Amino acid sequence: MPEKILVTAALPYANGPLHLGHLAGAYIPADVYVRYQRLKGSDIVFICGSDEHGVPITIRADKEKITPQEIVDRYHSMMKDSFRRLGIVFDNYSRTSLPLHHKISQGIFLKLYEKGLIREQTINQYFCTTCNRFLPDRYIEGECPYCHRKGARGDQCESCGRWLEPDQLLEARCKICGSMPEKRATTHWYFRLSEFQKPLEEWQASKPQWKSNVREFSAGWFSEGLTDRAITRDIDWGIPVPLEGATGKVLYVWFDAPIGYISSTVEWAQKLNQPERWRDYWCNPETRLIHFIGKDNIVFHAIVWPAVLMAHGEFTLPSEIPANEFLNIEGQKLSTSRNWAVWVDEYLQSFPPDPLRYYLAANAPENKDADFVWKDFQTRNNSELADVLGNLVNRSLAFIEKNFKAKVPPVGELLPEDRALLATIASSTERIGKSLEEFQVRRAAGELMDLARAGNKYFNDSAPWKALKTNPARSATILNTILQLQAALAVLMDPFLPFSAEALWKMLNAPGKHSSQRWYEVPNLRLAEGQPLGTKEILFHKIEDPAVQQEIAKLRKVAISG
Numbered sequence: 371m372p373e374k375i376l377v378t379a380a381l382p383y384a385n386g387p388l389h390l391g392h393l394a395g396a397y398i399p400a401d402v403y404v405r406y407q408r409l410k411g412s413d414i415v416f417i418c419g420s421d422e423h424g425v426p427i428t429i430r431a432d433k434e435k436i437t438p439q440e441i442v443d444r445y446h447s448m449m450k451d452s453f454r455r456l457g458i459v460f461d462n463y464s465r466t467s468l469p470l471h472h473k474i475s476q477g478i479f480l481k482l483y484e485k486g487l488i489r490e491q492t493i494n495q496y497f498c499t500t501c502n503r504f505l506p507d508r509y510i511e512g513e514c515p516y517c518h519r520k521g522a523r524g525d526q527c528e529s530c531g532r533w534l535e536p537d538q539l540l541e542a543r544c545k546i547c548g549s550m551p552e553k554r555a556t557t558h559w560y561f562r563l564s565e566f567q568k569p570l571e572e573w574q575a576s577k578p579q580w581k582s583n584v585r586e587f588s589a590g591w592f593s594e595g596l597t598d599r600a601i602t603r604d605i606d607w608g609i610p611v612p613l614e615g616a617t618g619k620v621l622y623v624w625f626d627a628p629i630g631y632i633s634s635t636v637e638w639a640q641k642l643n644q645p646e647r648w649r650d651y652w653c654n655p656e657t658r659l660i661h662f663i664g665k666d667n668i669v670f671h672a673i674v675w676p677a678v679l680m681a682h683g684e685f686t687l688p689s690e691i692p693a694n695e696f697l698n699i700e701g702q703k704l705s706t707s708r709n710w711a712v713w714v715d716e717y718l719q720s721f722p723p724d725p726l727r728y729y730l731a732a733n734a735p736e737n738k739d740a741d742f743v744w745k746d747f748q749t750r751n752n753s754e755l756a757d758v759l760g761n762l763v764n765r766s767l768a769f770i771e772k773n774f775k776a777k778v779p780p781v782g783e784l785l786p787e788d789r790a791l792l793a794t795i796a797s798s799t800e801r802i803g804k805s806l807e808e809f810q811v812r813r814a815a816g817e818l819m820d821l822a823r824a825g826n827k828y829f830n831d832s833a834p835w836k837a838l839k840t841n842p843a844r845s846a847t848i849l850n851t852i853l854q855l856q857a858a859l860a861v862l863m864d865p866f867l868p869f870s871a872e873a874l875w876k877m878l879n880a881p882g883k884h885s886s887q888r889w890y891e892v893p894n895l896r897l898a899e900g901q902p903l904g905t906k907e908i909l910f911h912k913i914e915d916p917a918v919q920q921e922i923a924k925l926r927k928v929a930i931s932g
Protein backbone atom coordinates (compact mmCIF):
# COMPACT_ATOMS: atom_id res chain seq x y z
CA MET A 371 0.00 0.00 0.00
CA PRO A 372 1.47 3.36 -0.96
CA GLU A 373 1.80 5.93 1.78
CA LYS A 374 -1.12 8.38 2.15
CA ILE A 375 0.12 11.95 2.17
CA LEU A 376 -1.87 15.15 2.41
CA VAL A 377 0.18 18.21 1.56
CA THR A 378 -1.03 21.74 2.12
CA ALA A 379 0.63 25.01 1.21
CA ALA A 380 -0.29 28.08 3.28
CA LEU A 381 -3.46 29.66 1.91
CA PRO A 382 -2.28 32.88 0.24
CA TYR A 383 -4.10 35.95 1.45
CA ALA A 384 -6.33 37.49 -1.23
CA ASN A 385 -5.49 41.14 -0.77
CA GLY A 386 -2.60 41.41 -3.19
CA PRO A 387 -0.75 39.50 -5.92
CA LEU A 388 1.85 36.79 -5.25
CA HIS A 389 5.47 37.77 -4.80
CA LEU A 390 8.71 35.81 -4.66
CA GLY A 391 8.67 35.65 -0.86
CA HIS A 392 5.48 33.60 -1.02
CA LEU A 393 7.00 31.24 -3.58
CA ALA A 394 10.25 30.68 -1.70
CA GLY A 395 8.52 30.29 1.65
CA ALA A 396 5.89 27.71 0.82
CA TYR A 397 4.81 27.10 -2.76
CA ILE A 398 8.00 26.09 -4.55
CA PRO A 399 9.19 23.69 -1.82
CA ALA A 400 5.68 22.21 -1.57
CA ASP A 401 5.33 21.73 -5.32
CA VAL A 402 8.84 20.23 -5.61
CA TYR A 403 8.02 17.79 -2.82
CA VAL A 404 4.62 16.87 -4.26
CA ARG A 405 5.97 16.34 -7.78
CA TYR A 406 8.60 14.01 -6.34
CA GLN A 407 5.99 12.05 -4.37
CA ARG A 408 3.76 11.79 -7.44
CA LEU A 409 6.69 10.33 -9.40
CA LYS A 410 7.25 7.94 -6.53
CA GLY A 411 3.66 6.76 -6.88
CA SER A 412 2.55 7.91 -3.43
CA ASP A 413 -1.14 8.37 -2.69
CA ILE A 414 -0.87 12.13 -2.36
CA VAL A 415 -3.28 15.06 -2.42
CA PHE A 416 -2.01 18.64 -2.72
CA ILE A 417 -4.40 21.22 -1.29
CA CYS A 418 -4.49 25.00 -1.28
CA GLY A 419 -6.86 27.92 -1.80
CA SER A 420 -7.24 31.64 -1.26
CA ASP A 421 -7.66 32.99 2.27
CA GLU A 422 -10.39 35.57 1.74
CA HIS A 423 -11.52 36.88 5.09
CA GLY A 424 -10.13 39.26 7.65
CA VAL A 425 -9.56 42.91 8.27
CA PRO A 426 -6.81 43.70 5.72
CA ILE A 427 -9.29 42.84 2.96
CA THR A 428 -12.04 45.07 4.38
CA ILE A 429 -9.54 47.90 4.85
CA ARG A 430 -8.48 47.62 1.22
CA ALA A 431 -12.12 47.48 0.09
CA ASP A 432 -12.91 50.61 2.16
CA LYS A 433 -9.95 52.37 0.57
CA GLU A 434 -10.88 51.42 -2.99
CA LYS A 435 -14.60 52.00 -2.28
CA ILE A 436 -15.57 48.57 -3.56
CA THR A 437 -16.84 45.45 -1.79
CA PRO A 438 -14.57 42.91 -0.09
CA GLN A 439 -15.97 40.32 -2.51
CA GLU A 440 -14.63 42.33 -5.44
CA ILE A 441 -11.21 42.50 -3.79
CA VAL A 442 -10.99 38.74 -3.21
CA ASP A 443 -12.39 37.91 -6.67
CA ARG A 444 -9.64 39.98 -8.23
CA TYR A 445 -6.75 38.47 -6.27
CA HIS A 446 -8.12 34.94 -6.20
CA SER A 447 -8.08 34.77 -9.99
CA MET A 448 -4.69 36.51 -10.22
CA MET A 449 -3.08 34.09 -7.77
CA LYS A 450 -4.69 31.07 -9.38
CA ASP A 451 -3.35 32.18 -12.73
CA SER A 452 0.17 32.78 -11.35
CA PHE A 453 0.26 29.30 -9.83
CA ARG A 454 -0.83 27.75 -13.11
CA ARG A 455 1.81 29.61 -15.10
CA LEU A 456 4.51 28.59 -12.61
CA GLY A 457 3.58 24.92 -12.96
CA ILE A 458 2.45 24.70 -9.34
CA VAL A 459 -0.24 22.06 -9.67
CA PHE A 460 -2.66 21.68 -6.77
CA ASP A 461 -5.19 18.88 -6.74
CA ASN A 462 -7.62 21.53 -5.57
CA TYR A 463 -7.36 25.29 -5.25
CA SER A 464 -10.35 26.53 -3.29
CA ARG A 465 -11.35 29.77 -1.58
CA THR A 466 -12.60 30.48 1.91
CA SER A 467 -15.50 32.69 0.80
CA LEU A 468 -17.33 29.62 -0.55
CA PRO A 469 -20.53 28.54 1.28
CA LEU A 470 -19.00 25.07 1.70
CA HIS A 471 -16.13 26.50 3.73
CA HIS A 472 -18.48 28.65 5.81
CA LYS A 473 -20.57 25.60 6.66
CA ILE A 474 -17.59 23.44 7.62
CA SER A 475 -16.01 26.22 9.71
CA GLN A 476 -19.27 26.85 11.57
CA GLY A 477 -19.59 23.11 12.17
CA ILE A 478 -16.13 22.93 13.73
CA PHE A 479 -16.82 26.04 15.84
CA LEU A 480 -20.08 24.50 17.12
CA LYS A 481 -18.44 21.19 17.92
CA LEU A 482 -15.81 22.95 20.04
CA TYR A 483 -18.51 25.09 21.62
CA GLU A 484 -20.60 22.07 22.54
CA LYS A 485 -17.55 20.42 24.08
CA GLY A 486 -17.14 23.46 26.32
CA LEU A 487 -13.86 24.46 24.67
CA ILE A 488 -15.13 27.86 23.59
CA ARG A 489 -16.23 30.32 26.24
CA GLU A 490 -18.00 33.65 26.04
CA GLN A 491 -16.51 36.77 27.55
CA THR A 492 -17.55 40.40 27.55
CA ILE A 493 -14.60 42.72 27.18
CA ASN A 494 -14.06 46.40 26.65
CA GLN A 495 -12.91 47.00 23.13
CA TYR A 496 -11.98 50.09 21.17
CA PHE A 497 -14.88 51.75 19.38
CA CYS A 498 -14.54 54.72 17.02
CA THR A 499 -17.43 57.12 17.51
CA THR A 500 -16.53 58.98 14.28
CA CYS A 501 -16.62 55.82 12.16
CA ASN A 502 -19.35 54.32 14.37
CA ARG A 503 -17.69 50.91 14.55
CA PHE A 504 -15.58 48.61 16.68
CA LEU A 505 -11.92 48.59 15.75
CA PRO A 506 -10.60 45.02 15.53
CA ASP A 507 -7.11 44.00 14.40
CA ARG A 508 -5.63 46.37 11.90
CA TYR A 509 -8.37 48.96 12.24
CA ILE A 510 -6.40 50.15 15.19
CA GLU A 511 -2.79 51.19 15.66
CA GLY A 512 -0.84 52.20 18.71
CA GLU A 513 2.18 51.54 20.83
CA CYS A 514 3.24 47.94 21.38
CA PRO A 515 2.94 47.06 25.09
CA TYR A 516 6.06 44.85 24.85
CA CYS A 517 8.64 46.65 22.71
CA HIS A 518 6.99 50.11 22.81
CA ARG A 519 7.33 50.71 19.11
CA LYS A 520 4.70 53.08 17.66
CA GLY A 521 2.49 51.90 14.78
CA ALA A 522 1.88 48.41 16.11
CA ARG A 523 -1.30 46.90 14.73
CA GLY A 524 -4.16 45.59 16.82
CA ASP A 525 -3.43 41.98 15.88
CA GLN A 526 0.34 41.91 15.84
CA CYS A 527 3.41 44.06 16.39
CA GLU A 528 5.51 43.85 13.23
CA SER A 529 8.53 45.04 15.14
CA CYS A 530 8.74 42.37 17.85
CA GLY A 531 6.40 39.86 16.22
CA ARG A 532 4.09 39.50 19.25
CA TRP A 533 0.52 38.44 18.69
CA LEU A 534 -1.61 41.18 20.27
CA GLU A 535 -5.20 41.74 21.27
CA PRO A 536 -6.44 45.19 20.23
CA ASP A 537 -7.09 46.31 23.81
CA GLN A 538 -3.43 45.78 24.71
CA LEU A 539 -2.27 48.67 22.51
CA LEU A 540 -1.20 51.89 24.21
CA GLU A 541 -2.08 55.31 22.74
CA ALA A 542 -4.47 53.62 20.34
CA ARG A 543 -5.85 55.44 17.28
CA CYS A 544 -8.46 54.59 14.67
CA LYS A 545 -6.62 53.56 11.53
CA ILE A 546 -9.35 54.98 9.28
CA CYS A 547 -9.92 58.46 10.70
CA GLY A 548 -7.10 58.83 13.21
CA SER A 549 -9.33 59.77 16.11
CA MET A 550 -8.88 58.50 19.64
CA PRO A 551 -11.31 55.64 20.17
CA GLU A 552 -13.31 54.98 23.31
CA LYS A 553 -13.83 51.63 24.99
CA ARG A 554 -17.17 49.88 24.76
CA ALA A 555 -18.36 46.54 26.04
CA THR A 556 -18.62 43.77 23.46
CA THR A 557 -18.99 40.02 23.71
CA HIS A 558 -16.55 37.61 22.13
CA TRP A 559 -15.89 33.90 22.07
CA TYR A 560 -12.57 32.56 23.28
CA PHE A 561 -10.95 29.27 22.37
CA ARG A 562 -9.58 27.62 25.52
CA LEU A 563 -6.07 27.32 24.12
CA SER A 564 -4.63 27.31 27.65
CA GLU A 565 -6.08 23.85 28.22
CA PHE A 566 -4.02 22.45 25.37
CA GLN A 567 -0.58 23.47 26.55
CA LYS A 568 0.26 20.08 28.03
CA PRO A 569 -1.05 17.93 25.15
CA LEU A 570 0.65 20.23 22.65
CA GLU A 571 3.97 20.05 24.45
CA GLU A 572 3.78 16.26 24.66
CA TRP A 573 2.82 16.00 21.02
CA GLN A 574 5.67 18.26 19.90
CA ALA A 575 8.10 16.30 22.06
CA SER A 576 7.27 13.30 19.86
CA LYS A 577 8.52 15.21 16.79
CA PRO A 578 12.26 15.53 17.35
CA GLN A 579 12.85 15.53 13.58
CA TRP A 580 11.01 18.85 13.15
CA LYS A 581 12.94 21.86 11.96
CA SER A 582 14.56 23.83 14.76
CA ASN A 583 12.76 27.07 13.83
CA VAL A 584 9.39 25.41 14.51
CA ARG A 585 10.50 23.74 17.73
CA GLU A 586 12.25 26.81 19.12
CA PHE A 587 9.42 29.18 18.26
CA SER A 588 6.90 26.86 19.89
CA ALA A 589 9.10 26.43 22.96
CA GLY A 590 9.04 30.22 23.40
CA TRP A 591 5.26 30.20 23.41
CA PHE A 592 5.10 27.29 25.83
CA SER A 593 7.47 28.93 28.27
CA GLU A 594 5.34 32.10 28.30
CA GLY A 595 2.25 29.95 28.84
CA LEU A 596 -0.61 29.64 26.37
CA THR A 597 -3.63 31.83 27.01
CA ASP A 598 -7.19 31.62 25.72
CA ARG A 599 -7.67 33.47 22.45
CA ALA A 600 -10.61 35.44 21.04
CA ILE A 601 -11.72 33.72 17.85
CA THR A 602 -14.46 36.17 16.89
CA ARG A 603 -14.43 39.74 15.62
CA ASP A 604 -16.84 42.68 15.25
CA ILE A 605 -16.83 43.05 11.46
CA ASP A 606 -19.32 42.17 8.78
CA TRP A 607 -16.99 40.35 6.34
CA GLY A 608 -16.35 36.74 7.26
CA ILE A 609 -18.09 33.68 8.56
CA PRO A 610 -21.01 34.55 10.87
CA VAL A 611 -20.68 33.14 14.38
CA PRO A 612 -23.33 30.39 14.40
CA LEU A 613 -24.85 31.25 17.79
CA GLU A 614 -27.93 33.11 18.94
CA GLY A 615 -27.18 36.66 19.92
CA ALA A 616 -24.02 36.81 17.82
CA THR A 617 -25.35 39.09 15.11
CA GLY A 618 -22.59 41.20 13.58
CA LYS A 619 -19.83 38.87 14.78
CA VAL A 620 -17.69 36.76 12.50
CA LEU A 621 -15.03 34.11 13.11
CA TYR A 622 -11.50 35.42 13.36
CA VAL A 623 -9.71 34.83 10.05
CA TRP A 624 -6.96 32.85 11.75
CA PHE A 625 -9.56 30.50 13.14
CA ASP A 626 -11.19 29.79 9.79
CA ALA A 627 -8.20 29.92 7.41
CA PRO A 628 -6.58 26.57 8.35
CA ILE A 629 -10.03 24.96 8.25
CA GLY A 630 -9.72 25.88 4.56
CA TYR A 631 -7.33 22.92 4.23
CA ILE A 632 -10.19 20.63 5.21
CA SER A 633 -12.88 22.35 3.15
CA SER A 634 -10.63 22.44 0.07
CA THR A 635 -10.11 18.67 0.46
CA VAL A 636 -13.88 18.20 0.82
CA GLU A 637 -14.39 20.23 -2.37
CA TRP A 638 -11.76 18.09 -4.13
CA ALA A 639 -13.64 14.91 -3.14
CA GLN A 640 -16.95 16.40 -4.31
CA LYS A 641 -15.46 17.27 -7.69
CA LEU A 642 -14.28 13.66 -8.00
CA ASN A 643 -17.82 12.57 -7.25
CA GLN A 644 -16.53 10.67 -4.22
CA PRO A 645 -17.84 13.04 -1.54
CA GLU A 646 -16.57 11.00 1.43
CA ARG A 647 -13.06 10.48 0.08
CA TRP A 648 -11.62 13.44 2.01
CA ARG A 649 -12.07 11.37 5.16
CA ASP A 650 -9.49 8.87 3.85
CA TYR A 651 -6.93 11.58 4.50
CA TRP A 652 -8.27 13.79 7.28
CA CYS A 653 -9.78 11.09 9.47
CA ASN A 654 -7.03 8.53 8.99
CA PRO A 655 -4.26 8.30 11.60
CA GLU A 656 -2.01 6.74 8.95
CA THR A 657 -2.06 9.89 6.82
CA ARG A 658 1.02 12.07 6.83
CA LEU A 659 -0.34 15.61 7.00
CA ILE A 660 2.34 18.06 5.88
CA HIS A 661 1.91 21.83 6.13
CA PHE A 662 4.33 23.89 4.02
CA ILE A 663 4.46 27.43 5.46
CA GLY A 664 6.64 30.48 5.92
CA LYS A 665 8.04 31.13 9.39
CA ASP A 666 5.53 33.94 10.06
CA ASN A 667 2.82 31.26 10.23
CA ILE A 668 4.50 28.94 12.73
CA VAL A 669 2.37 29.88 15.74
CA PHE A 670 -0.86 29.15 13.92
CA HIS A 671 0.26 25.85 12.40
CA ALA A 672 2.31 24.42 15.25
CA ILE A 673 0.17 25.61 18.17
CA VAL A 674 -3.29 27.03 17.51
CA TRP A 675 -4.37 24.80 14.61
CA PRO A 676 -3.20 21.50 16.16
CA ALA A 677 -5.03 22.55 19.34
CA VAL A 678 -8.22 23.08 17.33
CA LEU A 679 -7.73 19.66 15.72
CA MET A 680 -7.16 18.07 19.13
CA ALA A 681 -10.22 19.85 20.51
CA HIS A 682 -12.35 18.58 17.66
CA GLY A 683 -11.02 15.07 18.05
CA GLU A 684 -11.82 13.45 14.70
CA PHE A 685 -8.99 14.76 12.57
CA THR A 686 -5.39 13.75 12.08
CA LEU A 687 -2.65 16.04 13.43
CA PRO A 688 0.17 17.50 11.33
CA SER A 689 3.10 15.12 10.90
CA GLU A 690 5.50 17.68 9.50
CA ILE A 691 5.62 21.47 9.35
CA PRO A 692 8.52 22.37 7.06
CA ALA A 693 8.58 26.13 7.73
CA ASN A 694 10.95 28.21 5.67
CA GLU A 695 12.71 31.39 6.69
CA PHE A 696 12.29 34.64 4.76
CA LEU A 697 13.48 35.64 1.31
CA ASN A 698 15.10 39.06 1.18
CA ILE A 699 15.28 41.03 -2.05
CA GLU A 700 18.61 42.51 -3.15
CA GLY A 701 19.89 42.47 0.41
CA GLN A 702 16.88 44.16 2.00
CA LYS A 703 13.88 42.78 3.85
CA LEU A 704 10.98 42.19 1.45
CA SER A 705 8.23 44.73 2.12
CA THR A 706 4.97 44.94 0.21
CA SER A 707 4.02 48.24 1.82
CA ARG A 708 7.27 49.79 0.53
CA ASN A 709 6.89 47.88 -2.76
CA TRP A 710 10.30 46.29 -2.20
CA ALA A 711 9.21 43.05 -3.79
CA VAL A 712 9.36 41.10 -7.03
CA TRP A 713 5.84 40.25 -8.16
CA VAL A 714 5.24 36.91 -9.85
CA ASP A 715 3.05 38.25 -12.67
CA GLU A 716 5.65 40.89 -13.50
CA TYR A 717 8.47 38.35 -13.46
CA LEU A 718 6.52 36.13 -15.86
CA GLN A 719 6.15 39.01 -18.33
CA SER A 720 9.92 38.91 -18.91
CA PHE A 721 11.19 35.42 -18.06
CA PRO A 722 10.10 31.78 -18.24
CA PRO A 723 8.98 30.02 -15.04
CA ASP A 724 11.65 27.31 -14.79
CA PRO A 725 14.72 29.49 -14.06
CA LEU A 726 12.82 31.09 -11.17
CA ARG A 727 11.70 27.72 -9.82
CA TYR A 728 15.25 26.45 -10.03
CA TYR A 729 16.77 29.53 -8.41
CA LEU A 730 14.30 29.57 -5.53
CA ALA A 731 14.85 25.84 -4.98
CA ALA A 732 18.65 26.00 -5.21
CA ASN A 733 18.67 29.12 -3.00
CA ALA A 734 15.80 28.14 -0.68
CA PRO A 735 15.59 29.92 2.71
CA GLU A 736 15.57 26.60 4.53
CA ASN A 737 17.74 27.17 7.58
CA LYS A 738 18.31 30.90 7.36
CA ASP A 739 16.98 33.84 5.39
CA ALA A 740 18.03 33.78 1.73
CA ASP A 741 18.51 36.64 -0.67
CA PHE A 742 17.01 37.07 -4.12
CA VAL A 743 19.62 38.96 -6.14
CA TRP A 744 18.94 39.58 -9.81
CA LYS A 745 22.63 39.19 -10.79
CA ASP A 746 22.83 35.93 -8.90
CA PHE A 747 19.62 34.73 -10.57
CA GLN A 748 21.18 35.55 -13.93
CA THR A 749 24.41 33.73 -13.04
CA ARG A 750 22.65 30.57 -11.95
CA ASN A 751 20.51 30.58 -15.06
CA ASN A 752 23.44 31.15 -17.39
CA SER A 753 26.19 29.13 -15.75
CA GLU A 754 24.13 26.25 -14.40
CA LEU A 755 20.91 25.81 -16.37
CA ALA A 756 22.27 26.98 -19.75
CA ASP A 757 25.98 26.06 -19.51
CA VAL A 758 25.69 22.77 -17.63
CA LEU A 759 22.28 21.19 -18.15
CA GLY A 760 21.33 22.89 -21.42
CA ASN A 761 24.78 22.46 -22.92
CA LEU A 762 24.92 18.75 -22.13
CA VAL A 763 21.64 18.23 -23.97
CA ASN A 764 22.42 20.57 -26.82
CA ARG A 765 25.86 19.36 -27.79
CA SER A 766 25.09 15.66 -27.48
CA LEU A 767 21.87 15.91 -29.49
CA ALA A 768 23.63 18.03 -32.13
CA PHE A 769 26.34 15.38 -32.36
CA ILE A 770 23.79 12.60 -32.82
CA GLU A 771 21.88 14.61 -35.40
CA LYS A 772 25.02 15.13 -37.43
CA ASN A 773 26.62 11.71 -37.12
CA PHE A 774 23.88 9.22 -36.26
CA LYS A 775 20.94 10.41 -38.40
CA ALA A 776 19.14 11.77 -35.33
CA LYS A 777 18.43 8.26 -34.04
CA VAL A 778 19.38 6.59 -30.75
CA PRO A 779 22.81 5.09 -31.55
CA PRO A 780 23.34 1.37 -30.83
CA VAL A 781 25.01 0.40 -27.60
CA GLY A 782 28.03 -1.91 -27.76
CA GLU A 783 30.30 -3.23 -25.05
CA LEU A 784 30.18 -0.99 -21.97
CA LEU A 785 33.52 0.19 -20.62
CA PRO A 786 34.09 0.97 -16.92
CA GLU A 787 33.51 4.71 -17.53
CA ASP A 788 30.11 3.99 -19.12
CA ARG A 789 29.13 1.79 -16.20
CA ALA A 790 30.33 4.47 -13.82
CA LEU A 791 28.01 7.05 -15.40
CA LEU A 792 25.07 4.65 -15.25
CA ALA A 793 25.88 3.96 -11.60
CA THR A 794 25.94 7.71 -10.96
CA ILE A 795 22.41 7.96 -12.36
CA ALA A 796 21.29 5.35 -9.83
CA SER A 797 23.07 6.92 -6.87
CA SER A 798 21.91 10.45 -7.78
CA THR A 799 18.31 9.28 -8.10
CA GLU A 800 18.52 7.85 -4.63
CA ARG A 801 20.30 10.87 -3.16
CA ILE A 802 17.91 13.45 -4.63
CA GLY A 803 14.99 11.37 -3.39
CA LYS A 804 16.44 11.15 0.09
CA SER A 805 17.04 14.91 0.21
CA LEU A 806 13.45 15.58 -0.81
CA GLU A 807 12.14 13.13 1.79
CA GLU A 808 13.97 15.29 4.32
CA PHE A 809 12.59 18.55 2.82
CA GLN A 810 16.11 19.53 1.76
CA VAL A 811 15.06 21.08 -1.54
CA ARG A 812 18.18 23.19 -1.79
CA ARG A 813 20.47 20.20 -1.44
CA ALA A 814 18.36 18.20 -3.91
CA ALA A 815 18.63 20.94 -6.55
CA GLY A 816 22.42 20.88 -6.12
CA GLU A 817 22.49 17.11 -6.53
CA LEU A 818 20.47 17.36 -9.75
CA MET A 819 22.96 19.84 -11.17
CA ASP A 820 25.87 17.62 -10.07
CA LEU A 821 24.42 14.79 -12.13
CA ALA A 822 24.33 17.01 -15.23
CA ARG A 823 27.94 18.02 -14.46
CA ALA A 824 28.91 14.36 -14.31
CA GLY A 825 27.34 13.99 -17.77
CA ASN A 826 29.41 16.83 -19.20
CA LYS A 827 32.58 15.44 -17.68
CA TYR A 828 31.83 12.02 -19.17
CA PHE A 829 31.22 13.59 -22.57
CA ASN A 830 34.50 15.52 -22.42
CA ASP A 831 36.60 12.67 -21.07
CA SER A 832 35.31 10.02 -23.44
CA ALA A 833 35.59 12.37 -26.47
CA PRO A 834 33.14 10.68 -28.86
CA TRP A 835 34.28 12.96 -31.70
CA LYS A 836 37.72 11.31 -31.57
CA ALA A 837 36.27 7.80 -31.35
CA LEU A 838 34.08 8.55 -34.36
CA LYS A 839 37.15 8.55 -36.63
CA THR A 840 38.85 5.43 -35.27
CA ASN A 841 36.05 3.38 -33.72
CA PRO A 842 32.52 4.52 -34.68
CA ALA A 843 30.89 1.76 -32.61
CA ARG A 844 32.59 3.14 -29.50
CA SER A 845 31.33 6.63 -30.33
CA ALA A 846 27.80 5.20 -30.69
CA THR A 847 28.03 3.56 -27.26
CA ILE A 848 29.12 6.83 -25.64
CA LEU A 849 26.22 8.73 -27.18
CA ASN A 850 23.80 5.97 -26.29
CA THR A 851 24.95 6.17 -22.67
CA ILE A 852 24.59 9.92 -22.60
CA LEU A 853 21.06 9.63 -23.98
CA GLN A 854 20.14 7.28 -21.15
CA LEU A 855 21.38 9.95 -18.74
CA GLN A 856 19.18 12.52 -20.45
CA ALA A 857 16.11 10.32 -20.19
CA ALA A 858 16.86 10.02 -16.47
CA LEU A 859 17.39 13.77 -16.17
CA ALA A 860 14.07 14.51 -17.86
CA VAL A 861 12.32 12.69 -15.02
CA LEU A 862 14.56 13.87 -12.17
CA MET A 863 14.21 17.48 -13.36
CA ASP A 864 10.44 17.43 -13.11
CA PRO A 865 10.11 18.57 -9.48
CA PHE A 866 12.34 21.59 -10.11
CA LEU A 867 12.01 22.31 -13.83
CA PRO A 868 8.72 20.80 -15.00
CA PHE A 869 8.42 22.70 -18.28
CA SER A 870 12.00 21.94 -19.35
CA ALA A 871 11.61 18.32 -18.24
CA GLU A 872 8.66 17.93 -20.57
CA ALA A 873 10.51 19.68 -23.41
CA LEU A 874 13.54 17.40 -22.97
CA TRP A 875 11.37 14.28 -22.94
CA LYS A 876 9.84 15.44 -26.24
CA MET A 877 13.26 16.16 -27.75
CA LEU A 878 14.27 12.60 -26.87
CA ASN A 879 11.00 11.42 -28.40
CA ALA A 880 10.72 9.08 -25.43
CA PRO A 881 7.49 7.08 -25.21
CA GLY A 882 4.66 8.16 -22.90
CA LYS A 883 4.97 11.14 -20.58
CA HIS A 884 7.97 12.02 -18.45
CA SER A 885 5.61 12.61 -15.53
CA SER A 886 4.18 9.09 -15.79
CA GLN A 887 7.57 7.50 -15.10
CA ARG A 888 8.41 6.12 -11.67
CA TRP A 889 11.19 7.65 -9.60
CA TYR A 890 12.84 4.37 -8.62
CA GLU A 891 12.67 3.10 -12.20
CA VAL A 892 14.71 6.06 -13.43
CA PRO A 893 18.07 4.17 -13.40
CA ASN A 894 16.48 1.47 -15.58
CA LEU A 895 15.02 3.83 -18.20
CA ARG A 896 16.36 2.91 -21.63
CA LEU A 897 15.69 4.63 -24.95
CA ALA A 898 15.39 2.00 -27.69
CA GLU A 899 18.23 1.74 -30.21
CA GLY A 900 17.36 3.18 -33.60
CA GLN A 901 14.44 5.18 -32.25
CA PRO A 902 14.31 8.58 -33.96
CA LEU A 903 14.83 11.61 -31.74
CA GLY A 904 12.45 14.58 -31.68
CA THR A 905 13.12 18.15 -32.72
CA LYS A 906 16.05 19.77 -30.98
CA GLU A 907 15.52 23.15 -29.34
CA ILE A 908 17.35 25.35 -26.86
CA LEU A 909 16.35 24.22 -23.39
CA PHE A 910 17.55 27.28 -21.46
CA HIS A 911 18.20 30.69 -22.97
CA LYS A 912 20.86 32.89 -21.47
CA ILE A 913 19.67 36.00 -19.68
CA GLU A 914 21.53 39.06 -20.92
CA ASP A 915 22.75 41.95 -18.77
CA PRO A 916 20.25 44.58 -20.01
CA ALA A 917 17.29 42.40 -19.00
CA VAL A 918 18.63 42.13 -15.47
CA GLN A 919 19.60 45.80 -15.23
CA GLN A 920 16.08 46.72 -16.26
CA GLU A 921 14.60 44.63 -13.44
CA ILE A 922 16.93 46.16 -10.85
CA ALA A 923 16.07 49.66 -12.08
CA LYS A 924 12.36 48.86 -11.93
CA LEU A 925 12.67 47.59 -8.37
CA ARG A 926 14.55 50.71 -7.21
CA LYS A 927 12.19 53.05 -9.03
CA VAL A 928 8.91 51.74 -7.66
CA ALA A 929 10.16 51.08 -4.15
CA ILE A 930 8.99 53.69 -1.69
CA SER A 931 12.04 54.76 0.25
CA GLY A 932 11.76 54.26 3.95
Ligand SMILES: [Zn+2]
Nearest residue numbers: 514517527530
Ligand atom coordinates in the same frame (compact mmCIF):
# COMPACT_ATOMS: atom_id res chain seq x y z
ZN1 LIG B 1 6.33 45.02 19.78
Ligand SMILES: [Zn+2]
Nearest residue numbers: 498501544547
Ligand atom coordinates in the same frame (compact mmCIF):
# COMPACT_ATOMS: atom_id res chain seq x y z
ZN1 LIG C 1 -12.52 56.20 13.00
